[in-house]
Amino acid sequence: MARRKPERKDAGPAPSSLLVMVLYIAEGGPNxxxxxxxxxxICEEQLAGNFTLEVxxxxxxxxxxxxxxxxxxxxxxxxxxxxxxxxxxNLSDRGSVLRALGIAARIQ
Numbered sequence: 203m204a205r206r207k208p209e210r211k212d213a214g215p216a217p218s219s220l221l222v223m224v225l226y227i228a229e230g231g232p233n234x235x236x237x238x239x240x241x242x243x244i245c246e247e248q249l250a251g252n253f254t255l256e257v258x259x260x261x262x263x264x265x266x267x268x269x270x271x272x273x274x275x276x277x278x279x280x281x282x283x284x285x286x287x288x289x290x291x292n293l294s295d296r297g298s299v300l301r302a303l304g305i306a307a308r309i310q
Contacts, residue, residue, distance in 0.1 A: 226272045
């Protein structure tokens, strides 16, 4: 008797399709506040939960920022999938952010 694999109703994203990002901000700075809002909107509209985001306040973790090569805030770094990419600024240029994240085809 052949065994049948169980079906997964909600398989979620494949590990390779998960977008992994780190946003470096200066907490409370106007450009950082705007970058968080802009990225939140992009993630909500374009990524449907297929992402992880770590937000690093460089004022609270300056050594982490320096170790990661961050000298300007806000800076968004896409670490996975390859190739990695960086976007500097308040992320208001939606097209540039989507291209850097590799999701330009989803622009509506």
